[in-house]
Amino acid sequence: FEFTLMVVGESGLGKSTLVNSLFLTDLYNEREYPSAAERIEKTVKVSSTSVEIEEKGVRLRLTIVDTPGFGDAVNNQDSWASIVTFIDERFEEFLNDELRVNRTKTNDNRVHCCLYFIAPNGHGLKPLDIEFMKRLHKKVNIIPVIGKADTLTADEIKSFRRQILSQIAENDISIYQFATDSDDEEDAIREAQSLQASVPFAVVGSNTVLEIGGKKVRGRMYPWGIVEVENEDHCDFTKLRNLLIRTHMQDLKDNTNDVLYESYRAFKLTG
Amino acid sequence: FEFTLMVVGESGLGKSTLVNSLFLTDLYNEREYPSAAERIEKTVKVSSTSVEIEEKGVRLRLTIVDTPGFGDAVNNQDSWASIVTFIDERFEEFLNDELRVNRTKTNDNRVHCCLYFIAPNGHGLKPLDIEFMKRLHKKVNIIPVIGKADTLTADEIKSFRRQILSQIAENDISIYQFATDSDDEEDAIREAQSLQASVPFAVVGSNTVLEIGGKKVRGRMYPWGIVEVENEDHCDFTKLRNLLIRTHMQDLKDNTNDVLYESYRAFKLTG
Numbered sequence: 001f002e003f004t005l006m007v008v009g010e011s012g013l014g015k016s017t018l019v020n021s022l023f024l025t026d027l028y029n030e031r032e033y034p035s036a037a038e039r040i041e042k043t044v045k046v047s048s049t050s051v052e053i054e055e056k057g058v059r060l061r062l063t064i065v066d067t068p069g070f071g072d073a074v075n076n077q078d079s080w081a082s083i084v085t086f087i088d089e090r091f092e093e094f095l096n097d098e099l100r101v102n103r104t105k106t107n108d109n110r111v112h113c114c115l116y117f118i119a120p121n122g123h124g125l126k127p128l129d130i131e132f133m134k135r136l137h138k139k140v141n142i143i144p145v146i147g148k149a150d151t152l153t154a155d156e157i158k159s160f161r162r163q164i165l166s167q168i169a170e171n172d173i174s175i176y177q178f179a180t181d182s183d184d185e186e187d188a189i190r191e192a193q194s195l196q197a198s199v200p201f202a203v204v205g206s207n208t209v210l211e212i213g214g215k216k217v218r219g220r221m222y223p224w225g226i227v228e229v230e231n232e233d234h235c236d237f238t239k240l241r242n243l244l245i246r247t248h249m250q251d252l253k254d255n256t257n258d259v260l261y262e263s264y265r266a267f268k269l270t271g
Numbered sequence: 272f273e274f275t276l277m278v279v280g281e282s283g284l285g286k287s288t289l290v291n292s293l294f295l296t297d298l299y300n301e302r303e304y305p306s307a308a309e310r311i312e313k314t315v316k317v318s319s320t321s322v323e324i325e326e327k328g329v330r331l332r333l334t335i336v337d338t339p340g341f342g343d344a345v346n347n348q349d350s351w352a353s354i355v356t357f358i359d360e361r362f363e364e365f366l367n368d369e370l371r372v373n374r375t376k377t378n379d380n381r382v383h384c385c386l387y388f389i390a391p392n393g394h395g396l397k398p399l400d401i402e403f404m405k406r407l408h409k410k411v412n413i414i415p416v417i418g419k420a421d422t423l424t425a426d427e428i429k430s431f432r433r434q435i436l437s438q439i440a441e442n443d444i445s446i447y448q449f450a451t452d453s454d455d456e457e458d459a460i461r462e463a464q465s466l467q468a469s470v471p472f473a474v475v476g477s478n479t480v481l482e483i484g485g486k487k488v489r490g491r492m493y494p495w496g497i498v499e500v501e502n503e504d505h506c507d508f509t510k511l512r513n514l515l516i517r518t519h520m521q522d523l524k525d526n527t528n529d530v531l532y533e534s535y536r537a538f539k540l541t542g
């Protein structure tokens with residue numbers, strides 16, 4: 001099993017912490033954080049790291065594509081360019097493999113999903129968020145998430161979500177849908193609706209494991225209380241984790257192959 | 272008594288909420304928030320609103336200078352320009368009054384203090400923060416604050432503060448200092464040291480008054496606890512409020528007049 005997940009958003013939105021929490025890895029343990037001086041260079045590097053993880057006895061080769069520098073410069077015009085290039089290169093590589101005379105089983109290194117991190121500012125999407133999603137929604141499955149959602153109260157999350165979804169609709173952005181077939185079981189339909197209602201997912205991540213009442217809990221300790229990452233009343237971390245690892249990984253890959261890659265392929269072959 | 276306070280920072284950092292909390296006004300109640308489309312226009316408007324407030328029997332004409340649009344565009348190059356122009360115009364206006372033959376008591380409309388809001392991203396100052404402060408530290412008293420500090424744990428606030436202060440030093444930025452004279456009383460010296468140690472001030476604001484155990488408390492209610500704005504174990508709101516309104520308002524005005532305006536004046540008169 002292989003799966004490529006891209007993570008995009010300005011720095012400090014908790015992306016690396018969330019990835020570590022999602023896959024219980026320390027993928028970003030040795031990560032060097034670019035200084036402000038380096039960030040002034042206005043380059044968005046796209047880097048990928050692969051790790052083997054085991055989930056319920058299934059071995060998964062997970063590749064995380066990181067995009068440090070996105071949204072961090074004073075001038076972020078075209079900060080999406082290197083990201084679009086990266087995704088297209090992976091499509092191109094797959095297309096070239098497909099077109100070979102002696103086709104061997106190819107690795108699927110295409111980007112299957114992009115978690116786009118929105119800052120919890122409470123006012124809606126920024127111009128850069130809209131620009132990015134407009135340019136990438138036809139190339140990769142975008143799942144928008146609200147980073148550091150413990151900045152928002154329950155009411156603020158509700159209204160922020162509503163604002164974001166209406167801006168997404170206004171701008172004709174197609175984000176990944178949790179679709180169901182009419183012949184799906186009632187459970188599956190209800191689950192898909194519950195997932196759809198939680199978009200964008202309000203996530204909290206943590207590299208710290210606290211001990212609360214004898215139990216080990218991944219969370220953030222504040223003077224006024226403890227946020228529990230896996231507590232569904234506190235945030236949507238568990239929902240996101242389940243959909244990525246358990247329920248929707250295959251659909252994300254299928255949609256990438258059958259829809260997103262297909263339109264790239266058609267465009268390339270008709271020149 | 273008159274005092275002009277400028278507030279700068281990208282949108283969603285809790286600036287208007289903090290101003291309302293600091294002065295118990297609803298200065299921003301009818302405020303219209305610019306849509307993403309308007310923000311794409313990349314203009315930073317500088318607008319000022321005056322309000323009469325009474326603090327401990329003293330009437331104060333408080334002017335808040337707002338800078339909507341700062342840091343919000345995709346390209347924020349020169350987003351500081353209109354702000355520098357505004358401050359210079361106020362200096363120019365004061366200088367022209369001073370130079371008149373028949374001088375009458377002039378209003379002091381110069382900008383006495385600038386609260387610069389830093390996003391609580393945990394990684395340090397952004398390039399835009401550094402650019403802004405470098406261009407404004409010789410024109411206005413800058414007091415950096417960390418907005419929405421309830422996003423950070425106590426440990427994160429400590430290390431974030433250290434990072435920010437070292438970046439400020441590296442870039443030769445002069446922020447407002449809480450100075451004391453050697454002949455000050457011990458209390459005043461200790462208070463100044465305590466204030467200096469809290470820079471940048473980690474603030475939380477709220478437009479909501481909650482009732483906790485029969486007491487009315489300004490705060491934010493989360494599923495995991497309540498942040499109390501005026502609780503000094505929760506944030507530095509009270510420290511900031513006291514220094515602005517009680518202890519350092521006169522010094523901020525004096526420094527503006529004796530140092531910042533003076534260098535503008537000298538520069539202008541020597542041509």
Ligand SMILES: Nc1nc2c(ncn2[C@@H]2O[C@H](COP(=O)(O)OP(=O)(O)O)[C@@H](O)[C@H]2O)c(=O)[nH]1
Nearest residue numbers: 011012013014015016017148204205392393422
């Ligand atoms: N409030 C809050 N802080 C977080 C969360 N996740 C990470 N952080 C903190 O935010 C800072 C930046 O996190 P990081 O994962 O490096 O962000 P990145 O730059 O987007 O990869 C660190 O101090 C983290 O401890 C979260 O869910 N909520």
Ligand SMILES: Nc1nc2c(ncn2[C@@H]2O[C@H](COP(=O)(O)OP(=O)(O)O)[C@@H](O)[C@H]2O)c(=O)[nH]1
Nearest residue numbers: 121122151282283284285286287288419475476
């Ligand atoms: N977590 C947190 N949220 C805040 C704080 N102050 C304001 N907010 C929320 O952040 C959002 C934006 O606040 P606002 O004051 O309009 O920000 P501004 O755009 O900087 O003026 C609103 O939903 C506020 O309720 C704070 O101290 N902490």
